[in-house]
Amino acid sequence: MTTDTASAEVGERQQPGAVADPRTRNVLIVGVGGQGVIMISKVLALLCQTQGMQVKQSEVHGMAKRGGVVFSHVRYGAQVWSPTIPMGEADVLIAMEWAEGVRWLPFLRPESGVFIADTQQVIPPFACRNRQFGADMAYATETPAEIIGRVSDGFALDAGRMAEELGNARAGNTILLGTLSATLDFPLDDWLSVLNQFVPKGTEEINRQAFLLGRDWVEKARQDPAGPAGLAPELAPPPIQPDIDVRLEITAEWCKSCDICVKLCPERCLELDEQQIVRLKDPDACTGCRICEWLCPDFAIAVHHDNLAEANA
Amino acid sequence: MTETNPAGFEIRDYLRLDLMPHFMCPGCGHGIALRALLWAVHELGIEKDELAIVSGIGCSGRVGGYIDANTYHVTHGRPLAFATGLKLARPDLKVIVITGDGDCLAIGGNHLIHACRRNLDLTCLMLNNEVYGMTGGQVSPTTAETRLTTTTPAGNTEPAFDACQLAEAAGAGLVGREVTMQTPALRNLIKQGLEYPGFSFLEVISDCTEIYGRKNDLGESAEMVLSQKSDMRPEAYGNVADQPFRPNRLLTGVLARNERPEYGETYRRHADGVANGGKAGA
Numbered sequence A: 001m002t003t004d005t006a007s008a009e010v011g012e013r014q015q016p017g018a019v020a021d022p023r024t025r026n027v028l029i030v031g032v033g034g035q036g037v038i039m040i041s042k043v044l045a046l047l048c049q050t051q052g053m054q055v056k057q058s059e060v061h062g063m064a065k066r067g068g069v070v071f072s073h074v075r076y077g078a079q080v081w082s083p084t085i086p087m088g089e090a091d092v093l094i095a096m097e098w099a100e101g102v103r104w105l106p107f108l109r110p111e112s113g114v115f116i117a118d119t120q121q122v123i124p125p126f127a128c129r130n131r132q133f134g135a136d137m138a139y140a141t142e143t144p145a146e147i148i149g150r151v152s153d154g155f156a157l158d159a160g161r162m163a164e165e166l167g168n169a170r171a172g173n174t175i176l177l178g179t180l181s182a183t184l185d186f187p188l189d190d191w192l193s194v195l196n197q198f199v200p201k202g203t204e205e206i207n208r209q210a211f212l213l214g215r216d217w218v219e220k221a222r223q224d225p226a227g228p229a230g231l232a233p234e235l236a237p238p239p240i241q242p243d244i245d246v247r248l249e250i251t252a253e254w255c256k257s258c259d260i261c262v263k264l265c266p267e268r269c270l271e272l273d274e275q276q277i278v279r280l281k282d283p284d285a286c287t288g289c290r291i292c293e294w295l296c297p298d299f300a301i302a303v304h305h306d307n308l309a310e311a312n313a
Numbered sequence B: 001m002t003e004t005n006p007a008g009f010e011i012r013d014y015l016r017l018d019l020m021p022h023f024m025c026p027g028c029g030h031g032i033a034l035r036a037l038l039w040a041v042h043e044l045g046i047e048k049d050e051l052a053i054v055s056g057i058g059c060s061g062r063v064g065g066y067i068d069a070n071t072y073h074v075t076h077g078r079p080l081a082f083a084t085g086l087k088l089a090r091p092d093l094k095v096i097v098i099t100g101d102g103d104c105l106a107i108g109g110n111h112l113i114h115a116c117r118r119n120l121d122l123t124c125l126m127l128n129n130e131v132y133g134m135t136g137g138q139v140s141p142t143t144a145e146t147r148l149t150t151t152t153p154a155g156n157t158e159p160a161f162d163a164c165q166l167a168e169a170a171g172a173g174l175v176g177r178e179v180t181m182q183t184p185a186l187r188n189l190i191k192q193g194l195e196y197p198g199f200s201f202l203e204v205i206s207d208c209t210e211i212y213g214r215k216n217d218l219g220e221s222a223e224m225v226l227s228q229k230s231d232m233r234p235e236a237y238g239n240v241a242d243q244p245f246r247p248n249r250l251l252t253g254v255l256a257r258n259e260r261p262e263y264g265e266t267y268r269r270h271a272d273g274v275a276n277g278g279k280a281g282a
């Protein structure tokens, strides 16, 4: 979906051309559904309009409800032609989810781009495709320190936790907006007044605090890159489940060859043998999910998680 | 993880192993319902001696017999009547009725509505497979319209009962429905029913694969189980005009609660009054 917000009604809008810095700037905002990507891009777009600039914004947000990818391109300047940012030309890449930030890195300007990322991990189901106990998760393995070392200017902060400490876990996106504000040249008062128009009634104050928190965080990180604010938090994807030994106990005399377990096992690791009795064809594929145990009408399969107690200890 | 882990639940501990394997056909959903019931009993820590299972006639009626507890296999349609007497005499027992769609709604329909009306502390598990399986596949009160059975060779023309609506209207304290495919959810519903202090009516959508499924070409056991899932999807419910009527099959979970006094309590209070020379109802 592409929206040309340049034509929207904004009070006291100056004419394009009267802008101090006529270059087109590109801000790419990425995250997953429900994090507030669109809110950030709207605040930024309206702010640029109040500064007399032309703005083009385009976004993809259809997958929001399923925790899918959401991104928004915001381009502003004296005259903006295309609504999307070409590869390698984002001046700022702001990621509300860690792996999304890493994924969109090629869009950042290699020599001058600013990278801002929340270290929050929203792990998609896709990353858990290996359902074995103790399996690795297919999630970005790059650490914040690695990425920050790779970009020309970068900030990684745990905005989710900062917001929680502030008293409203939902204010994480406002913290990142504050962080963004520290990297762009717009007056603080204008940021705050535009922000006020977008936050829900009654949350103006907490959002103002969150905004300032994010903004100050950048200042502190700049002054002291090794200090607590500048240090990128450590993070590693948690293991899916502890390493557990799975054992299938089959009571062949009870099996009635109904085929339910064979067809409903998600790993397709069961089969009926020559006698039409169930058999574990592929023990390595079995994840111990218990679906066969639950759905066998004849109680012919029992799934044992032998060292479960130790693994959880 | 802990939610779905049976946590020490060994179904063999609750079965009469000398009777196993059970007599039900390959793929019959009643076995899955039995597992869910025993799992719920295990998780609630109900002792076998405190547990009484009353079942009627039909495939569903045989299910209770495999449980290693106090079990009664009674006359057709009357498990609720027996259970009512048992519970009034022995309020210390957990009394569970296992019945089927024919046993409960046709032969025992009268007993059902009055059990709902009294709201005595019983848990009634109605295994609904839409057919009289044991006697050869005759039409039952829940057989969907157009379905083939031995007594409806050209397709059923009668509308089917929505047993849950019936139970709710008759005053059952707790009314719920679940499919066998969602075994952990079924266990949860049965647990709710067992913990409810009053009459809980739970309908279990179960598959009769060998007779009903085969006659109506509903696929093999696995396909029938899977179709429970698609039936629960709203889009599958969509075009009712094109599909055989399936009364609200898709609504699952706790469907109704009626906050009403539990009958056993009332009965004992009045009985005490009479014994002390007063009048019932005084």
Ligand code: SF4
Binding pocket: A248, A264, A265, A266, A267, A268, A269, A270, A285, A286, A287, A288, A289, A290, A291, A292, A293, A303
């Ligand atoms: S536990 Fe059963 S259903 Fe699950 S993967 Fe193993 S064999 Fe398949």
Ligand code: SF4
Binding pocket: A254, A255, A256, A257, A258, A259, A260, A261, A262, A277, A278, A295, A296, A297, A298, A299, A300, A301, B027
């Ligand atoms: S579900 Fe049970 S009875 Fe059916 S084939 Fe599998 S083990 Fe045998």
